[in-house]
Amino acid sequence: MFLLDTLRDGLADLDRRGLTRRRRIADTACAAHMTVDGRPIIGFASNDYLGLAAHPALTAALAEGAQRYGAGSGGSHLLGGHSRAHAQLEDDLAALCGGFVDAPRALSFCTGYMANLAVLTALAGRGTTLFSDALNHASLIDGARLARAEVQIYPHGDAEALAAMLDASDASVKVIVTDGVFSMDGDIAPLAALLELAERHGAWLIVDDAHGFGVLGPQGRGVLAQAGLRSPHLVYLCTLGKAAGVAGAAALAHETVIEWLVQRARPYIFTTASPPAVAHAASASLALIASDEGDARRAHLGVLIERTRAMLRASQWLPIDSHTAIQPLIIGDNEATLALAARCDAEGLWVPAIRPPTVPVGTSRVRVSLSAGHTLDDLARLEAALMRIDAAARP
Template sequence: MLLLDTLHEGLADLEARGLTRRRRIADTPCAARMTVDGEAIVGFASNDYLGLAAHPRLSEALAEGARLYGAGSGGSHLLGGHSRAHARLEEELAAFAGGFVDAPRALTFSTGYMSNLATVTALAGRGAALFSDALNHASLIDGARLARADVHIYPHADTEALAAMLDASDAATKVIVTDAVFSMDGDIAPLPRLVELAERHGTWLVVDDAHGFGVLGPQGRGALAQAALRSPHLVYLCTFGKAAGVAGAGVVAHETVIEWLLQRARPYIFTTAAPPAVAHAVSASLALISGEEGQTRRQHLAGLIARTREILHETPWRAIDSPTAVQPLVVGSNEDTLALAAHLGEQGLWVPAIRPPTVPAGTSRLRISLSAGHGFDDLDRLQAALVRTGAFA
């Protein structure tokens, strides 16, 4: 069949270029040490930055939520699916992460991808000008495409180039969109300067803090809190499937912005609400993150980050200077990166190889994701495995 032949050819091309993606099967809960495809491994692949995904308190909260509210929500948030658990989580999230704006309010979503599509498309429609960092996550890029706005891509973290683009724009509505922590480089956006530009030009500043929420700032309140920023121009996006250890996402902003999203964001209006049990578990996670245990886990994670940076800078490959739990090691070609990942895998270490189109061609890398569940002995094991590649001679 011609249609299948076309797909077979496309798959063969991906395989030839070292771009085929393959799933692995986890046999145990997400943790620093787990069983994958039947083998015991030390995992550096997940985004479970605080090691909460298998925390007994969250598991019990999820079960308790199911006992209270059942397995599913039964409908969209606007048609019977908005439970007491969802309402309580939104109130707690606004109080937790909304210190950057007066009258904060929150809206929750089933996934971070949906929250990003919803926010970008609702704020930037046809005729608006949207300014997007070149290394933004795919969900922000897709949101920009769906918005049908005039999209301007500025070089990564280049606020001077962005300022020039803003100066040249005469659009009535302008929206700046950026990741807070960039998921493949681990660096942090120049948020203070971005806020300054947003206020000067009267633009919205949408900040996706998927990889900073729970980890950065006082009590894990995120990148905006870490930078002590406050502005009515800010719209804050966060996810619950990374440091929070559960699933879903939220948007926090001035109450008027949230009401606009509730009324106009298609990915919110036209989808079934997440199970209330999930919202119930996220509430328990916020309590953990903001409490003493969350602080202890963040302190331990900071020590792991510092040690990993030392290890990676000793290798013959290019370590990107990241202060976050995302620690990239740029190898270069797809083939060499896959070979290095396979070598580590043979020694019981799961360190994923990241290749185009996720990263630019020629910058394929290992992405080492750290968790508070790791110990320094795990880093010793990673260092020894890297040395055994023979590339240090």
């Protein structure tokens, strides 16, 4: 059949270029130490930055939520699916992370991808120009495309280039959109400079803090709190399936912005709400994140980050200067990257290979994702394995 042959040819081409992606099956809960494909392994692949995904308090809260609210929401938020658990989660998020605007309000979503689609399509449209960082996440790229706005890409983290683009724009509505922490490089956007530009040009600044929320800033309140920023121009997006260890996401902004999203954001209006039990567990996670235990987990993670930075600098490969839990090691070639990941796997270490189109061509890498669940012994094992692989690869 011609249609199937076309797909088979495409799959074969991906395989030839070292771009085939394969799923692995986790047999145990997400944690630093897991059983994957039937083998014990130390995982450096997940975004469970605080090690909360299997925390007893969260699993208990999830079970309690299911007993109280059932297994599913039964409908969209506007048609019967908005439970007391969702409302409480939004109140908790606004209280914890809403200090960057007056009259803060939060709106919960089933995934971070849906949250980004919703915010961009609701705040931008024809007559709007979206200014997007070159390394923004795929969900922001797709949201910009769906918004039907003009999209201008500014060089990664380059506030001066963005300033020139804004100066040259005559759009009636301008929207600047950026990751807070960039998922493949682990660096942080120049948020103070971006906000100054947003205020100067009367633009929105949308910050997707999927990889900073829970980890950065006082009480894990994220990149805006870490930078001490406050402005009605800000719209903040956080994910609850990474450091928070549960699932879902939220947008936070001035109450007027959130009400506009409720009325106009199609991915919110026409999507079944997430199970209330998940929202109930997410509220329990917020309490943990803001607690002394959360502070202790962030402090331990900071130690792991500095130890890993020193380890990767000593290798033959090219580390990116990241001060976050995302620690990439650029290899360049796809096959060489896959080979390094396979050698790590043989050592009982899951260090995933990241290749195009997730990253630019020629910058394939392995990415070490750290968790507060890791120990110094885990890092010592990773360091020893990389030293052995490094020595074997040298002439």
